Amino acid sequence: MRGTIRQATSSRCGRSWLSALVLAILVALTLGLGESASGGLDALAATEGADVRPPEASGGNVPGQALGNTSDSQFWREIRRGMEGTVSIPDKKLGVLIQSEGENWRAIRNGPLSLYGSWLMLAVIALLALFFALRGRVKIDHGVSGRTVQRFGLVDRFAHWLTAVSFILLALTGLNVLYGRYVLLPVLGPEMFAALTQAGKYVHNFIAFAFMLGIVLMFVLWVKDNVPNGRDLKWLAKGGGLFGGGHPEAEKFNAGQKIIFWVVILGGISVSLSGLALLFPYSFSFFSGTFAALNMLGADLPSNLAPLQEQQLNQIWHTVVAIVMIAVILAHIYIGSIGMQGAFDAMGTGRVDENWAREHHSIWYARLTGRSGRGASGQAAE
Ligand code: HEM
Incomplete structure (x- = not known):
């Protein structure tokens, strides 16, 4: 009996040793696996020079030899x-x-897009400063006459300033999203920067609708005066009066202004559509269709994009168009303010000096007043 008990005890004892051993192996294995998962990179680094090729492909089965x-x-x-x-x-x-493309998107956004975008805007500012230093303010050749003519009514000016103010707010808040962490974060510190960026995001999202309205108004009001014609080519050939002296003839808007108008309208539509697609994620897919259309013209672009790829392309496109627009608008703001004597009044009071009108928009002035658009010297007004 005692022998049987001893036998049973020793066999129980043996089993518990066995269980302890199995348990120890399992714990060691688990720890080992955890270690190799977390320290995989270290292990890779440690085996530098050694043969660390991945295991052979599993021959038509899922990876991991399963x-x-x-x-x-x-x-x-x-x-x-x-x-x-x-x-x-x-x-x-x-x-x-x-989503592997996400890594490409991140690299493009934080790399070339940010870098070349900043170069473009800084280059425009530098060129404008250089132009101002060399050429100075474009003066009214025949001086201020003291008599004015109406150039833009209240509705025109409302449309202009609605678009202008909203665009400037969009540009500042948008640029903060792209460059704020490099420019403002070190100055303001994380709390202030986070609060500012959060507020900026709301401004950007809501002001976008004011900008869209402005674009529509501008188009309706000014498209009839912005249809390109042969006279624009002559104006461009003379560089708007920069080359060859004199002011080339112009109607209500000269060729330079028509270019600004179309950049604002077409760029505005494009930046608005891509902005809407960012505001309402996965509701639009502009790129698959566009790429399919371009493929019919001989391009070789992916036309079956995943929804996330659409979002990523939208973000890149939105930023590219916005930065090009900002570069163009910087030049516009320069010429409409400090760059040219008498220009700001057109959008300020709505009335411009007669000599300014005769020199810069001779055909428009002649039509408006019935008087010659020629300058006081008898030379064709520029
Ligand atoms: C502080 C900023 C701005 C100033 C001082 C300014 C000034 C002016 C002036 C003086 C005109 C009338 C030119 C003329 O009588 O021939 C004008 C026209 C115009 N502005 Fe602005 N502007 C500003 C911002 C903007 C912005 C942000 C946009 C669009 C995003 C814009 C779009 C236009 C367009 C499309 C025209 C008509 C075409 C042209 O004259 O170039 N402006 N602006």
């Missing part, structure tokens, strides 16, 4: 592109497990 009937390339393609049609959750976008 069983499966999908090829490795197909498997990873589906992980990257999304398992369209096979995901049962309502939000099919979540079928994309790894």
Whole structure:
């Protein structure tokens, strides 16, 4: 009896030793796996020079040597592109497990886009400063006459300032999103910068609608005066009077202004559409259709873009168009303010000096007043 008990005790004892051993192996394995997962990179670094090739492809099965009937390339393609049609959750976008293009987008946004964008804007500012230093203010050749003519009515000026003020707010808050962390964060500190950027984001989102309204108003009011014609080519050939002396003839808007107008209208539409697509994510897909149309013209672009790719392209496009517009508008603000004597009044009071009108918009002035658009010296008004 005692022998039987001793036997049973020793076999129980043996079993508990065995369980302890199995448990110890399991713990060691778990710790080892955790260690290799977290310290994988260290391990890689430590094996520098050693053969660290990944294990052989699993020969048509899923990676990790597990069983499966999908090829490795197909498997990873589906992980990257999304398992369209096979995901049962309502939000099919979540079928994309790894979105490789996101890394490209991040690299482009924080790399060349930010860098070349800042160069472009700084180059325009430097050129304008240089032009001002060399040429000075463009004066009214025949001096201020003291008599004025009406150039823009109240509605014109409302449309202009609605667009201008909203554009400037959009530009400042938008540039803060792109460059604020480099320029303002070190000066303001994280709390202030976060509060400012948060407020800026709301300003950007809501003011966008005022800008869109301004664009529509400007188009309706001024498109009839901005249709390009042959006279614009002559104006451009003379550089608007910079080359060859004299002021080339112009109607209500000269060729330079027509260019500004169309940049504002077309750029404004484009920046608004891409902005709406950013404001209401995944509601639009502009790029797949555009790329498909371009492919019909011989391009070779991906036309079956995932929703997230659409968003990323929208963001890049929105920024590119906005920065080009800012560069153009910087030049416009210069010429409409300090760059040219008498210009600001057109959008200030709405009335301009007669000599300014005769020199810069001779045909418009002649039509408006019935008087000759020629300058006081008898030379064609510039
Ligand atoms: C402080 C900023 C600005 C100033 C001082 C300014 C000044 C002016 C002036 C004086 C005119 C009338 C030119 C003339 O009589 O021939 C004008 C026209 C115009 N402005 Fe502005 N502007 C400013 C900002 C903007 C902005 C931000 C936009 C659009 C985003 C804009 C778009 C236009 C357009 C499309 C015209 C008509 C075409 C032209 O004259 O170039 N302006 N502006």
